[in-house]
Structure formats: C-alpha cells, structure tokens
Amino acid sequence: MPLNDDDFMRYSRHLLMDDIGEVGQQRLSDARVLIVGLGGLGCPVALYLAAAGVGQIGLCDPDHVDITNLQRQVLYRTDDCGRLKVDCAKQALEALNPGIVVSVFPREIGSEILADRYDLVVDCTDNLEARQIMNRACYSQEIPFVSAAAVVWEGQLVAFDFGHFRSLCFDCIIDHNSAEPMMNCANSGVVGPVLGIMGSMQATTVIRLLLGYFEQHGEMTRYDGKRGQWLSIHCNRNLDCPTCGSASD
C-alpha cells in the first residue's frame, strides 16, 4: 500500500533520513516478516518492527504467558498470564500500529508456516531443532535468516543473506548433530535487558536487510553484558554442511 498522510507523520523520523526516506519506508511497508518465538527476544523484535512499519508480521509461538516471563518479556502485562502469547502480542502490536497486518500461529514452527512466502525470518527461539528448520527453509527459499540467542549475561547474533550468498549457513557453524548445552534460561536464568539488546540488534539487522544495507553474511557478534564486552568473529563455510555444502560459491 502507498504511504498515506498519517504515515507521513508516523514515520517522519525515518522520512527525514536520506538513506531511508519515502522509498525505504515503502520497502518496510511492503515487507512480510515472520518472527518465530515470542519470548525475551521476540518481544522487542516485534515491537520495533511493528513500530517501524513493517507491513505484514507473522508471529509463531505455542506458549501461554506465565508470570515467570514478565521479568523480561516486555510485550505482556500481569493480566495476560494464561493467555496465548501470540494473541497478546497481536493485540499490543495492532494498538501500537493499526496500519500493519499481524497474523498468528499458536504452534511450534514447521515447514507449512515457513512455506507461506515471507521476505525474511527472525529466529527468537531457544532450541537448535527450530533453528535448523528455519535455516534450511530460508536457505531453500533464498530469503534472509536473522538468528539470536541469550542466556545469563550473554547474547549472540548471526544473520545470513541467502538471497545473495549461497554458502555458509547456520548448520555450518553449529554441527547439526550437536546436543543442547546444559545451560538454558529456564535452569540458569537470563538478564532481561541483555535480551533487549540482542532483540534490538535483530530488529536493526532486519531493517538493514530489508533496505539493502547488510554485508555481514554469517558474521557472528557476541555480547557479554557482565563485563561489557563485544566480540565479532567470522565463520567459514563447512564443505560437509548438509544444507549448503554442495553450493558452488
């Protein structure tokens, strides 16, 4: 949909920027983004992308809001406990920005949801199996995949622009036969704003990808909130990768 008068006011702080402007805002408005996982990462990602005017947002999560979520999952209110996260999130996002369309999938991620032609998938889940499903679907559909994770004081971000790069994917970095590590947020805890930082970086990365400003395919960023340290590392393609190993470039 073309931008209307209200949009020109709502998005004025984007329209002021030469490298976003009307053309960039229209690109955001035309975009379809799937957010998988509506926990500590998914909440800030969904809020920022809805506020930024990403036109169609899919939300996938089978869980209900629990009181132990409220320390970090900033989309939900105490009264939401017991409700489906996707329903609470849809309501909050549409109140924030009535000009966008939000669809909900209250179940585990599966290939039938991913088959519905998104422009980009954001991984806000907490397990390897879901990441592998998303990575493979994004690779085969040649769409970008933006993955993040966090535990205790630490965060990780890695994004893949599969529309432009056909080698190096999530399966190259984390062996597809790996067991889950012992520490997770449920048994070890996590600092809320660390999820906010990583989720905000994911949302920024989504906007960069949609506007064509992303050149860090497969580069991993690590954050240690306890010491205030960042680390960026490069990853190599794995020629034995079950997903991209046979790619020629």
Added chain:
Amino acid sequence: MINLLFFGRLGDLAKDAPTCIASLEPDTTPLGIRQMMKADHPELSKALSEPQVLVSVNKMIVKWDEPLFEGDELAFLPPVTGG
C-alpha cells in the same frame, strides 16, 4: 606465544587459568589446550567440553583440531542458545 581468551561466563571459571601459552609445542591444537587445562582447572575444562562451545583463532571460527601458530589469539566461546 599465543594469547587465550575465555569469553563470557567461561571467564568466571578461568580466573586462575593462564592468559597465554609462552612456548608452543609443534602441532598444538585448541583440543590440546583444553586437555592441558584438565589437571589444574577441572571446572573450566568441563565447561569447554560442553556441546556447542565454539573456538576461534584470530577472530575466525575453527575446528578443535586446527593447528595453532606463534602469535595466534585463541578464543573459547560458551554456548548461547536461549531466547
């Protein structure tokens, strides 16, 4: 000499661990360094043996059997998988 970096919570377990290896034996690998830690730093060594721990040399992810060379910076990154 090679420098060692134990990122994130590995740093909590590596407080008394060396920050460098002064004289490098030929064919030393990240796996070899992990095994060296076993006697004096058992908790650190155990954490390094967890699934999905990543190793990087000079800011590039490598395999555990990658040979190390004089001047390398070896970093160990603990798994981060929650969301």
